[in-house]
Amino acid sequence: MAAKVVSLSHISRESSDIKRLAKFYQEIFGFEEIESPNFGEFKLPEGPWSATSPVADPKHLPRGHHICLSVSNFESFLQTLKDKGIETFERSVPGRNIKQVFFFDPDGNGLEVASVEEGS
Template structure:
């Protein structure tokens, strides 16, 4: 079997531009060229391209359940504490402390967790649509 790799992650939303701006501002993703799919789509990528995120207009006829997490400023800390065992995307950053500081400056509610006597640092939070996110201090996997 050929090597399996992550191609992209898709996030469905009712406000494509708002969600794309969040990922641009918080993670530094950059917009890519997008084919015409007949509905609104923004493709984002890290630089250099190693992670691709597709922000797609949610199908109004979808019966899939909404995320159970609140993304507003009044998000309950207990909700965020559930993210380590809930649906989320996990990303690693080279400057964990600087990244967490930027989340706090943006007023984004967070839940931090450490493991292995503080060697592993993790922060959990939600995007504006309530999708779970985890960012850690781990190195890029080779």
């Protein structure tokens, strides 16, 4: 079953200078800076799929290049991915009631689909 309600959550891109990158998007597109979650310290991975090796592995997507969409019917959407044989990596956001699944589209673009946080 396709996702019933889908909304863009975020787009993740790596940067060698995050403040410079944020300023660019603020000045060019008028984006507003929002508070970032505290994920602790992490080193940006290398490779075409944000992996430590040039292998398309969805486990490397949480810290790499991806687009995130939110769906209201997460479990049904997850089952659709499994039914289609799509390799996934699942996890939950620490301290929040949000489930995540990471996978690739047919062209190798990283995708994240997240559940809608209950109580939102």
